[in-house]
Amino acid sequence: MTAFQPETAILTLGDAFFDPVQPADFPDTILRFRNDRAAAQVGLGHLNDAEWTAHFGRFAPLPGSLPQPLAMRYHGHQFRSYNPDLGDGRGFLFAQMRDDHGRLMDLGTKGSGQTPWSRMGDGRLTLKGAVREILATEMLEALGLDTSRTFSVIETGEKLYRNDEPSPTRSAVMVRLNHSHIRYGTFQRQAYLKDEAAMARLCDYVLANLAPQASGPTPAAAVLDHAVHTGARLAAQFMAAGFVHGVLNTDNINITGESFDYGPWRFVPAWDSGFTAAYFDHGGLYSFGRQAEALQWNLYQLAGALRLIAPLDDLRGSLEAFPQAYGAALADAMLGRLGVARRDPQADTALVQTMEKALVATQMSPDRFFFDWRGGVLRGTSAVDYTAEAFAPFIAAVVPYAGTAPTHPYWCDAEPCTMLIDEVEALWAPIAADDDWAPLHAKIAAIRRMAEAHKA
Template sequence: MAVFTPDTSILELGPAFFDPVEAAAFPQTILRFRNDRAAAQIGLDGLNDTQWAAHFGRFTPLPGSLSQPLALRYHGHQFRSYNPDLGDGRGFLFAQVRDDRGRLMDLGTKGSGTTPWSRAGDGRLTLKGAVREILATEMLEALGVNTSRTFSVIETGEKLIRGDEPSPTRAAVLVRLNHSHVRYGSFQRLAFHQNREGMAKLVDYCLAHLAPGASGSTPAAALIDHAVQGAARMAAQFMAAGFVHGVLNTDNINITGESFDYGPWRFAPAWDAGFTAAYFDHSGLYAFGRQAEALQWNLFQLGSALRLIAETDELKGPLETYPQRYRIALSDAVLGRLGVKRLSANDDEALVEAAQKALVGTQMDPDRFFFDWRGGVRRGASLADHHYADDAFSDFLRLIPDFAAGPPVHPYWADDAPCTMLIGEVEALWASIAERDDWAPLHSKVAAIRRMGEAHA
């Protein structure tokens, strides 16, 4: 069991990086979700529900951590248009702690009230948005994606007006746990203001606390190398999970390479490169098959910002390794989800290419495919058998026997169908809450997702 170990390392950066703020005074604090599994990793699973609501609904400071919440400052490219008028507008950094691995972790919020960066927003989060983030983070964690975790959701008793969903709608405040809230946009802001001293300080902070193993010819080169590896892994894990983040703006990408800040996400019903998650992504900029490209473009913007304190040649080398690192990471992610043996780099890539060819050619459900072929061995009849007879699967069927690791043993793999998270199920889970205040289906789904995660592990 982890011992609660508070931290305040963010204060090393100084007041130019954040604004002290106050949390909103909510009418109610109704605890809807507490992630005791994540809490156990930072020594907070012993809190009772009253204490939990006090810290994560009223934001009473955690002993020894930050005495006041901090709204972080940053800029960013939003759909590739630069926006210098950003920052934590409906969230803040509430606390820092050390986890059971000794890593610095952030507890950040969403829907906690207005800040100097709220612009015309109300600083609030819909309860539906919070429920969707629970489902996204739980599913991604179970599928092996490096993601933030939804730590707490508390309903606040407010009614919100939103133009893109039925209103008034219920409100909530969410707390997420992840390794960092330092975004690519944090560096872009410093470059925009030509703040060399601040840039050097932020780079040193990241290397000391978030990427202690990073190496390079200079601090900036070490950090961009770390970022390239994280972005390549993120893109590959999204593909293997069949996941579309929806809004891969530079202010939504953190330096540790964790996926976070879930808005219009979707799991793809088929291996469709053009599948999008956001209704406003009219050009398909962040479509399923373009996410690797989008993250590479974001890395170029990070590299451009770091040129404030580094020579272009120092940054160019790590940036040029992105395509190769992505290919390696994609093999790792796809073969990992298949649960098969590794052979050689060439063989691994050949199987991954064959799997993608089969999925594109048949447009079958990727969850079904990975479920049916776990361990590299088909087990019994499947609803997808007609797909496996398709010519598109010929290369995969020829290659997979060499990779077979044998049948998996967890009882999940004997189920009739895989655990999925398509949009229809998300809406049905929300309808149970919105129409009947019935939370049982959500909690049952979280339990099913975690069971799937145990099987994948």
């Protein structure tokens, strides 16, 4: 079993990066979800339920880690409008530790109360929002994405009022496990303040703790190069998963390239580049097919911030490398979900293009497609007519990649495991009506079974 290895690395940045805060004093703490797999990897699997609730519902400090929660300060572009009045408004950094691979990890919260950055908000999270984040992170992790992991959900006994869902509704506090909560907006804040020393400390922190393999002519250039490649990877992983994050603002992208902070997310029912997740994204800025564009735009804002301490010539090469990095990452992600090994860049690109064209032409479910063709071989029988002309180029392109059909029992199921919005609502309904959590737990078990099949 991994031993708990507490850290306080964030304190080396100095108090200009955060505000010490107090968590909310909730009227109740009912444990609803604990991620024992994740807990075991950071040395917290030994906690009993009472200890768990004390730490992740009442926020008693973890021994040797941060003595007090910290609300992080940052700025950001929100739908491409710059906002200097941002920061952790309903969450904080609660603790840091090392995982079983020696990586620095953060435990951050959502719904833990008001902070100096709450901007008139109540600092709370709905229980439904927490359930949605469990489902998003479990599904994305199963599909191989670099994502935050929902670590804990505790119902808090308050009634919340929201304009976009039936109110009053139940409340919760959630804890997520991330490799980092340093956002692009953290760098933007230092640039806005013209604080060169703070920017240099931030780059040094990232390179020492989060990206030790990154390289470049200056620390800032090394940070940007790391961000370009992790950002390209994230955009590609979103596409292969058929996932729409919904709000890819610069304050929602972290420097380690993990997907996190799930609000109006969706999985696409069909391969539609214009599909959006947020009802307020009227122009489709963060639609399914524009996510790579959004992340590239965000990288330009990060580069603009880093120019405070680095010349443009040191940054330009990494920015110009994004299209190539994205193309390679898309081939990795799409062929990875198909379950075949890459052969050579030209053939790999051609295979990806034929897959996308077939999915667009037929408007079929990507979950169904990848389920049927796992290993590059058509799996048994299917409700889809793959003799249709639209699939002919893909079938011709996949022949050199085709291996043997996978053997995990999951691949013999009648239907793939999916996570469309109607399923999310159906899983929430029994919780809301009867406090029945059994369907949710059954779905989590099904998702984890799918994850085992992908790994096998």
